[in-house]
């Protein structure tokens with residue numbers, strides 16, 4: 386290969402890589418925060434949610450009511466029922482936090498989406514460390530209005546009774562999945578995770594199974610604990626590749642997030658209900674241009 390050509394290609398590649406990294410995060414002090422309480426869901430898979438005989442909300446959901454419309458204000462009280470084992474949790478963990486109120490902020494600069502999550506570390510259970518390496522993990526999912534129900538139920542379309550660590554699971558390798566999920570046709574959730582142990586970041590998706598790699602949109606994920614407050618921020622390109630939900634000004638997508646607190650693994654996380662994330666539009670969380 387021609388030497389000059391190679392140098393040019395390298396320079397172009399370096400520029401392409403470093404451009405998004407140079408993107409300036411917003412002045413978070415000026416970005417409004419929305420409090421979203423993540424709660425301990427126990428084993429409440431979509432099958433339980435939609436089975437009319439067991440869950441009071443099932444009928445209204447068929448008429449288009451969202452989980453958040455009924456439960457947003459009472460997430461902490463709900464979490465208490467599952468965390469204590471009063472409901473939907475055959476294996477309660479003593480001292481497990483019922484819920485965690487999280488401040489969520491979002492912004493964009495025309496090229497990147499910025500998300501910031503901050504919360505106060507709740508008291509730990511002092512029990513088993515299921516994930517020894519990571520005291521905390523934070524993940525969020527985006528969905529492009531292609532999966533039936535995802536606009537009402539957030540991440541619940543991926544939460545099934547037969548997934549690993551669920552009480553009725555038969556296969557300990559079965560991860561979360563979407564019924565009839567496929568990248569082709571966009572029936573997937575875009576999944577991004579930050580883990581505290583080594584500060585690692587993952588850009589994956591959930592279609593017929595959970596995949597923790599392959600995404601092209603995530604630029605950066607950072608987190609730290611100052612005193613008893615966690616702050617985790619993400620920088621994500623608006624456009625991406627296969628397995629990334631393409632974002633653009635004026636667009637609204639479905640959004641949910643989860644925290645694995647206190648060394649939790651698998652289903653033992655705290656989750657949000659489903660919300661909307663809008664770019665320069667009015668939504669539950671608006672990521673406006675800074």
Ligand code: HEC
Pocket residue numbers: 426429434439440441442443445446450451452453454455456462463466472473537538541
């Ligand atoms: C129309 C209102 C309504 C909607 C919509 C709704 N629910 Fe419920 N949900 C209820 C009521 C009422 C209960 C309490 C009684 C029961 O268990 O049926 C409940 C109970 C629950 C519980 C058990 C904890 C508790 O407080 O009893 C969970 C977990 C839950 N809902 C999650 C969800 C999720 C997730 C969604 C959306 C996928 C959802 N709900 C949609 C009304 C609703």
